[in-house]
Amino acid sequence: MEITLTDNQGSTESIARLRIEIQAKLHDGDSVLVKLLQPGVMYQRNGDWLTVVDFMNEWRGKPVRFQSNLVPLKSCHVDFQYTNDMFMTGPRLYQQNKMCGDLLSKLTRDKVGSKKWDLLLGERSDNKDLLHSLINQHGVLEHTFLTYFGKDTTKGHWGKDVIRPKKHTAETLGPLANRFNTQIRCSDLIDPEIYNQTHYTAMIETTIHNDFAMFSEKEAKPIVAKRPFIIFGACRQLQAFRSLGFKTFDGVIDESYDLIEYKEERWQKALGSMMALTEKDPKEVYRQLENVLTHNKNHFENTEWKRCLTWDSYQ
Numbered sequence: 099m100e101i102t103l104t105d106n107q108g109s110t111e112s113i114a115r116l117r118i119e120i121q122a123k124l125h126d127g128d129s130v131l132v133k134l135l136q137p138g139v140m141y142q143r144n145g146d147w148l149t150v151v152d153f154m155n156e157w158r159g160k161p162v163r164f165q166s167n168l169v170p171l172k173s174c175h176v177d178f179q180y181t182n183d184m185f186m187t188g189p190r191l192y193q194q195n196k197m198c199g200d201l202l203s204k205l206t207r208d209k210v211g212s213k214k215w216d217l218l219l220g221e222r223s224d225n226k227d228l229l230h231s232l233i234n235q236h237g238v239l240e241h242t243f244l245t246y247f248g249k250d251t252t253k254g255h256w257g258k259d260v261i262r263p264k265k266h267t268a269e270t271l272g273p274l275a276n277r278f279n280t281q282i283r284c285s286d287l288i289d290p291e292i293y294n295q296t297h298y299t300a301m302i303e304t305t306i307h308n309d310f311a312m313f314s315e316k317e318a319k320p321i322v323a324k325r326p327f328i329i330f331g332a333c334r335q336l337q338a339f340r341s342l343g344f345k346t347f348d349g350v351i352d353e354s355y356d357l358i359e360y361k362e363e364r365w366q367k368a369l370g371s372m373m374a375l376t377e378k379d380p381k382e383v384y385r386q387l388e389n390v391l392t393h394n395k396n397h398f399e400n401t402e403w404k405r406c407l408t409w410d411s412y413q
Contacts, residue, residue, distance in 0.1 A: 138305025182403035211295025222248030257291030
């Protein structure tokens with residue numbers, strides 16, 4: 099019998115508990131499906147910090163398989179299945195939810211502002227502090243609609259069409275539970291005021307490690323809105339994105355940053371790619387990328403997302 103176990107914390111303590119649970123089920127003769135609901139697993143063992151891929155590889159050769167919203171970027175030796183929960187409610191959120199569909203319908207290609215990029219930094223983290231510092235020293239800043247909610251909530255921005263979070267951007271809609279699915283987060287909501295005065299999106303993921311790539315609502319929103327984007331993430335994050343069947347924007351955006359190992363150097367290169375795109379005519383950019391943007395939206399919203407990955411297949 100296959101037993102399903104879950105972990106939604108991704109901490110040293112929760113991984114220790116999960117390890118004991120898996121061992122007990124194997125001892126009973128069962129096979130195990132592990133659902134890692136927090137993909138950015140980081141834990142300590144014998145004084146060393148390890149990642150989700152290290153934990154999965156502990157079970158090599160045993161009847162244990164895994165599901166999570168991540169793509170391993172180093173050798174993974176177990177059965178692994180990618181599950182798309184970029185939106186917690188599922189990839190059809192903007193097809194099925196009227197509130198979200200109404201937000202999407204307000205988008206226009208006729209931009210009213212002078213900025214080319216949006217970069218919305220949500221809750222505070224060391225990585226976001228680094229990116230905030232880097233872009234504030236870069237010329238692309240003057241072309242970027244930049245907010246950092248976690249660093250200074252007064253510098254957040256929410257237009258009249260979206261619901262402003264009270265404490266953190268990932269909180270669910272709570273009081274509106276009688277009207278909306280409570281798994282919808284404030285951060286899931288496209289803000290037409292921002293998208294209608296910018297052309298492109300830049301984003302940074304919550305958890306960044308060169309062992310794995312994770313994807314969230316940060317990518318999902320520009321995908322459903324058919325916007326080009328740049329990711330401040332792990333080395334080979336775009337490669338992982340392509341392994342899921344998506345297309346990226348190479349040829350129009352310089353994506354060589356994706357293969358740079360060291361984070362600060364990689365992100366400096368990505369800022370340079372942002373700057374280079376500001377010098378191009380947005381109408382021509384969208385003309386060249388129309389097929390890519392349409393493919394990604396259709397692929398995201400119309401795929402039944404339980405995709406089996408083997409490490410060799412996407413290297």
